[in-house]
Amino acid sequence: MWIGGPPGAGKSTVARLITRRRGLRWYQADTRTWEHRDRALAARHPEAVRFEQLSPEQRWSAPDDALLAMSLHRERGPMIADDVRALPDRPATVVEGTPVVPAVVGRDEPSVWLLPAPGLQRRRLSRRGPHPAGTLRLYELLADKIEADANAHGATVLRIHEKTTVAQAVAAVEEIFADALAACPAATTAAERRALLRDANRAVVDQHLAFFARPWSTGDPAAAVVDFACECGAPDCLADVPLAVTAHPSGPGGPPLLAAGHRAPA
Structure with missing residues (x-):
């Protein structure tokens, strides 16, 4: 089961609750960020090399297209798919992360992309603490990119509004995944x-x-x-x-x- 969406959409919260309640494995793409960057560096990917060579200040002041390229958003999708294929079949895995893109999700695999309403993403991220201006700009660029990709692939999307509670978001995702959740192997002890x-x-x-x-x-x-x-x-x-x-x-x-x-x- 796959959950995508931009930072601030609530993906991690939803995946955390579903996996803990149901005894499933949680693959959180954020925790693989630096491992994936090291893979890209080993392959001498130019944007991965550039990211490491720049200071944080230089990175976050880069133009929009450079920010998006250095995020390795497109490149990390296949890396995530490789990681997931290497995991045991039991218990089932909920894969969650911003680089989860429709192109790497199997046609018959249950998936959903959480899309926050305009302005909600920035308000949520601002509550997490101060961010460099470039970070918020990148996250908004990713939100636009992810929504465009989801629409282009006819993917299932869940709109998250200001009044959407965590319980409502979890229930909506569980409804989308209902058949998979009913049939999938889970931890029992x-x-x-x-x-x-x-x-x-x-x-x-x-x-x-x-x-x-x-x-x-x-x-x-x-x-x-x-x-x-x-x-x-x-x-x-x-x-x-x-x-x-x-x-x-x-x-x-x-x-x-x-x-x-x-x-x-x-």
Whole structure:
């Protein structure tokens, strides 16, 4: 199952809730950003090379066409498809991300693109904190590009309005995916759910560590606090645990990360 849409559309929130409630794997494209950029660098992709050579200030002041090209939006779609093909068939995977494009989704695979109403995207992103002006400009360019691609391919779209609640968005996506959700394999034990949650959390750790390892990056991963999923594995648990990236017990033998008062049942 595939969920696309621009930043600020609510994709991650919807995918997170569906996968945690139903015991499915969550492939979050954001967590593969730097891995995909490294693949493009290894292939000497000119826009990937250019991105790394420029300072952040130079990048975000680039013209619109250069911003879009350096985002690798078109190139990352096939990389995502390759990643997904390499995943186990069980449990089923919900693939979510901005570079999820109709061209890489199979004809018979359930998919939807979340499209925020004009102005809603910018308001949502502004609530996340300050962004360089070029970042917001890129996100708006991506919104236009994604909507045009979805329309050109006759893809299923879900319009997200100011009054659309999270519950309404989740219900609408679950209705679109109803047949697939009814038939797909899911984790059935607490241990299987914990493994899925640990994998998703580990991907977030890897994402942040890869960012801070870039030669142009500033900051300290020990000071970067992220909301990780509680790894108790209870079917009704939607709790998050705010924790520094470097403090997550992400090793294969590490204890599960638990929200206050939660325990890891057998």
